[in-house]
Amino acid sequence: MLEAQPAEPATPPPAVKTEAPAPAPGGPPPPAAGAAPSWRAPRAALAARAGDPLGDVLARAVARRAAHPDALLQRLPSTNNDPTGQADGLYADRSETAVMNGKTVPTRITAIMRNPGLGTVPSIAPPGWDWLESHVMRLKGNWVRFHIINRLLGGSGRDPLNLVPTSVAVNNAFSRGVETDAKANAKPTNPFNAQWTYIDVVLTYDGGWPAPIPKRIEAEQGVWDAHNGGWVALTQQHPALLNFDITQLAGGPIYLRGDNITAKQIELRGAPTAQAGAFARWLKTYSQANDSDVRFARNADAAGFDSDWLTQIWLDEDEAAPGSYTPVVKKLEPRTKKKRQKPGEPKKLVGFKKSRKMRDAKQQRTRKVAKKRGR
Numbered sequence: 001m002l003e004a005q006p007a008e009p010a011t012p013p014p015a016v017k018t019e020a021p022a023p024a025p026g027g028p029p030p031p032a033a034g035a036a037p038s039w040r041a042p043r044a045a046l047a048a049r050a051g052d053p054l055g056d057v058l059a060r061a062v063a064r065r066a067a068h069p070d071a072l073l074q075r076l077p078s079t080n081n082d083p084t085g086q087a088d089g090l091y092a093d094r095s096e097t098a099v100m101n102g103k104t105v106p107t108r109i110t111a112i113m114r115n116p117g118l119g120t121v122p123s124i125a126p127p128g129w130d131w132l133e134s135h136v137m138r139l140k141g142n143w144v145r146f147h148i149i150n151r152l153l154g155g156s157g158r159d160p161l162n163l164v165p166t167s168v169a170v171n172n173a174f175s176r177g178v179e180t181d182a183k184a185n186a187k188p189t190n191p192f193n194a195q196w197t198y199i200d201v202v203l204t205y206d207g208g209w210p211a212p213i214p215k216r217i218e219a220e221q222g223v224w225d226a227h228n229g230g231w232v233a234l235t236q237q238h239p240a241l242l243n244f245d246i247t248q249l250a251g252g253p254i255y256l257r258g259d260n261i262t263a264k265q266i267e268l269r270g271a272p273t274a275q276a277g278a279f280a281r282w283l284k285t286y287s288q289a290n291d292s293d294v295r296f297a298r299n300a301d302a303a304g305f306d307s308d309w310l311t312q313i314w315l316d317e318d319e320a321a322p323g324s325y326t327p328v329v330k331k332l333e334p335r336t337k338k339k340r341q342k343p344g345e346p347k348k349l350v351g352f353k354k355s356r357k358m359r360d361a362k363q364q365r366t367r368k369v370a371k372k373r374g375r
Contacts, residue, residue: 054110054200054220088194090116090154095161100205100212103127106161109148110200113186116154119147126163131211133257135249137328140291140317144171148201150179153186164203165213170241174219181235182221196224198231210250217241254331257316258284261329268332269312271305279305283313287324291315296327 094110105127122145125133132143146166149155156162166174178199186197204216218240222233256265261283266276282303288295297310312332315325 088115088191089113090149093198094200097161098205100127100207101210103212104160105205105212105214106148106164106203107205108200108202109162110198111149112196112198113149113153113182114196115187115191115194119149119151119153119155120157121151122147122157122163124158124160124163126160126165128165128211128213132165132213132246134254134260135246135252137253137255137314137330138316142168144168146171146174148203149199150175150183152183153179153199166217166241167244170217170243173241174217174237178219178221178235178237185221185223185234198222198224209246211246213243213246215243217243256329256331257326261327264334265329265332268334269310275305283327283329287318287326288315289323289325291317291325 090111090113092109092111094108095106096108097104098107099105126145129145132139136142143165144167145157145163147155147157148162148164151157182197182199185195188194198221200220202218203214204218205212206215209215217237219237220233221235222231224230225232256262261280263273263277263280266280266283267273271279279300282300282305286299288299291314293310293315296313296315300306300310312330314328316328318324318326
């Protein structure tokens with residue numbers, strides 16, 4: 001259980017004796033004792049400071065919810081009373097970041113909610129997603145763009161600080177744990193039974209990984225106890241969730257999607273130069289409703305392209321358009337030209353011919369030895 005915090009009045013009066021939180025660096029000075037709290041204070045004064053204990057963040061949030069929802073989140077009209085008398089919705093109270101592999105990524109998010117509206121599905125590629133697209137043949141069923149604050153709890157799919165790449169296993173485990181409990185508290189079937197709920201998520205990265213994808217995710221959720229005037233921690237994600245070690249993918253094949261599929265790659269698959277460009281353009285816009293290779297080959301033939309060119313072409317579901325499967329190709333390297341043999345230079349044997357030559361030479365030596373012994 002978190003340390004209990006003093007209860008707030010049912011509605012903010014014009015003047016209340018409340019100890020104001022210390023300002024963040026660069027923010028305005030705290031109001032004088034007994035002065036009315038600055039409900040519309042600048043964001044700099046209201047932002048949580050890096051390293052603040054969770055209890056301090058939540059205590060300040062009780063007072064600041066009134067008129068300062070995060071711009072990236074939404075709020076709805078309140079239909080029932082609560083300890084603070086504030087509007088229902090989703091409010092961000094901590095958003096800490098770091099720079100990994102040259103990209104800004106979230107490291108800790110704390111949000112408070114009650115009866116939040118519906119968020120949005122992923123519509124952007126968070127940092128690290130492009131790396132996965134080029135190193136994983138099939139993302140469908142293996143990797144997802146993970147909402148830190150779930151879409152059903154108002155989480156945005158357009159905010160790069162609310163999305164991170166995770167394995168499907170991590171996503172499912174998080175959904176069964178903290179998310180399920182938070183939904184039951186903050187967004188029950190009967191909205192009058194909803195409780196003010198917090199979710200606190202900590203993401204840890206590995207500087208040795210080739211992409212800014214979180215290695216470890218820890219989370220906690222709890223509710224506001226109006227009787228005791230404090231927050232109660234109810235669920236912790238235990239053990240912490242660990243992503244697949246992406247360093248194991250770093251030395252593998254490279255895959256191309258969309259605009260990265262070039263005519264040169266199609267030529268390397270045997271397509272005539274005159275048609276390779278048209279086929280590459282067709283692949284960039286092609287999609288179908290499943291991952292059937294047979295259907296893909298039939299559609300390519302119907303479009304006038306030889307299905308013999310389809311070597312190493314797969315179909316993967318596009319998360320931005322669920323139910324739409326688009327082509328993925330393995331990157332091929334140009335064939336190296338054989339070095340021309342100089343006149344009089346002994347011919348080098350490779351593969352089967354080399355093995356056969358060595359076998360014949362060995363048999364000849366064996367016959368010579370047998371012949372000498374026979375004499």
